[in-house]
Amino acid sequence: MTYTLEKLAKNCHDELAKDPVVGRAAMCRHLEEALKDPAFVKANAGPDQTSPRHLLYEDPEFKFCILTHYYPAGKHVGPHDHGPTWAIYGQAEGTTTMTVWRVEEKDEAKNTGKASPVKTYDMTPGVTRFYDVGVVHSPRRDVETRVIRIEGINQDTFTRIDYEPVDNAVA
Numbered sequence: 035m036t037y038t039l040e041k042l043a044k045n046c047h048d049e050l051a052k053d054p055v056v057g058r059a060a061m062c063r064h065l066e067e068a069l070k071d072p073a074f075v076k077a078n079a080g081p082d083q084t085s086p087r088h089l090l091y092e093d094p095e096f097k098f099c100i101l102t103h104y105y106p107a108g109k110h111v112g113p114h115d116h117g118p119t120w121a122i123y124g125q126a127e128g129t130t131t132m133t134v135w136r137v138e139e140k141d142e143a144k145n146t147g148k149a150s151p152v153k154t155y156d157m158t159p160g161v162t163r164f165y166d167v168g169v170v171h172s173p174r175r176d177v178e179t180r181v182i183r184i185e186g187i188n189q190d191t192f193t194r195i196d197y198e199p200v201d202n203a204v205a
């Protein structure tokens with residue numbers, strides 16, 4: 035049976051209704067299941083999807099958002115967090131090389147900070163990862179990439195912090 039966007043949205047909604055914290059891990063599993071379905075990937079992260087950020091669904095009750103992203107080869111984003119919210123990254127196509135960083139300094143009034151790298155790993159199609167509030171990460175895309183992301187609240191409604199790297203030695 036095809037995994038649809040509507041099914042993913044309903045499953046995520048129901049998990050958060052059951053438990054707003056445990057539900058986030060469960061949402062990762064639902065997104066993983068969706069990404070295993072080629073029909074879901076084609077419908078929501080297919081070749082016709084060429085926007086760097088496109089909102090697929092925003093939950094009226096819990097405010098989480100499901101988004102699809104297209105990144106051309108060479109699209110790298112520096113270390114950042116997602117301000118007051120968490121995010122789930124799900125790889126639909128290509129590979130994202132993700133680095134997680136440790137916060138060394140943070141000035142929320144100025145929206146600035148410094149961070150050093152902790153670990154780096156590759157995310158391949160079907161892989162999802164949860165980044166809690168304040169977890170700093172930087173995605174690197176050396177190939178054309180498509181990603182489905184879930185944000186706790188719509189990132190367009192706040193300013194995230196971009197961090198200055200202070201150590202280039204990735205463990």
Ligand SMILES: [Fe+2]
Binds near residue numbers: 121
């Ligand atoms: Fe991010």
